[in-house]
């Protein structure tokens with residue numbers, strides 16, 4: 001732990017007028033700087049009313065002063081908090097006075113960065129604080145809170161601990177190569193690797209769900225003209241956002257609606273009906289539709305339930321999509337009120353899953369919503385979800401790949417040295433999540449995206 005030499009200050013509350021505005025000071029000079037403008041700090045963690053004065057003794061405001069001596073503070077350093085009135089002008093003047101007294105303006109995320117550097121929380125927890133502040137739904141906020149409290153980090157640390165134990169065992173077996181170490185037999189090692197890999201998969205699943213809650217999913221609605229794509233969008237969004245008409249080729253522009261389903265943010269994109277057209281504007285619409293579909297994570301391929309759907313298979317309608325890309329498609333057979341077939345999940349003649357709905361009546365939409373959540377990896381199992389970022393998922397995947405490589409080595413040509421090396425790499429990947437193993441560059445990138453004063 002290396003304590004920072006300088007003392008930072010920032011307004012911690014949101015910009016604008018409010019009842020109360022909070023200023024936070026952290027660093028070795030926090031107490032002295034605060035005392036310059038507010039008089040002696042009160043007992044640790046006790047609030048006291050003070051006048052905040054400029055150096056010429058002008059009173060800028062009055063409010064509460066709180067002192068949290070390090071290391072038992074948010075940043076681990078001496079911290080002083082001033083609660084003044086939420087006047088942007090008065091707050092700015094107080095900060096100015098504090099800077100004249102020796103503090104400097106904090107960078108975005110600098111308080112959290114210091115908290116991390118001083119071991120007050122790990123990197124995943126610090127990121128979760130930012131995610132909680134940014135959460136756009138209750139579910140996302142709950143997931144972030146779980147991560148702030150360290151549940152996600154504990155899972156990671158548990159896996160790291162298991163990896164370390166296995167590495168120790170393998171290394172002991174290498175050191176005593178002449179003696180039999182039963183716990184390090186290929187079968188025993190394999191069994192332990194299987195357990196760790198399974199545990200890690202559960203963490204990956206929970207983290208993937210958390211990432212969805214944070215980042216949402218892009219869904220494109222595609223299909224032939226007039227099948228009811230825009231009507232479907234309108235019903236999902238609950239507004240008449242898109243123009244609907246009996247004329248084929250109504251939609252030309254791309255239309256985007258943001259909706260939230262049980263805490264899952266979705267961006268739903270309505271596109272022009274896919275067909276060859278003589279009309280230059282419609283052709284441009286189809287070109288834009290193709291671009292949108294290519295960027296989506298899920299495509300709702302809409303078919304008129306009265307047709308057999310032969311001319312609207314994913315292969316026919318989306319031939320330009322890279323087969324290696326992980327694009328999910330869901331076949332939605334619309335207008336079941338006209339075909340007279342019951343709404344809900346079904347299988348088509350080829351045995352593929354389809355979902356029958358009526359965008360006009362809303363029949364089958366409960367199943368559609370459930371299918372959207374399922375496609376996003378969110379299920380109703382009630383399992384704990386942690387807020388997680390793309391970087392965490394990549395690290396988890398990386399660790400899983402090294403575990404799988406270790407498993408492979410444990411079943412073919414057992415080699416303790418190579419297995420131990422894979423385990424070391426898996427451990428390193430996991431430790432990047434909590435920040436035990438991280439570069440300054442990564443830290444800079446992460447904390448720069450935080451709010452000022454956090």
Ligand SMILES: Nc1nc2c(ncn2[C@@H]2O[C@H](COP(=O)(O)OP(=O)(O)OP(=O)(O)O)[C@@H](O)[C@H]2O)c(=O)[nH]1
Nearest residue numbers: 225226227228229230231245249250251273359360
């Ligand atoms: N009966 C019935 N009519 C529907 C249903 N869905 C859409 N329609 C009608 O079908 C026609 C076409 O609907 P749109 O939503 O404009 O179809 P689209 O796929 O967006 O068409 P384009 O934008 O031209 O590609 C309209 O007259 C809708 O009212 C449905 O489930 N049942």
Ligand SMILES: [Mg+2]
Nearest residue numbers: 229230250251
């Ligand atoms: Mg349309």
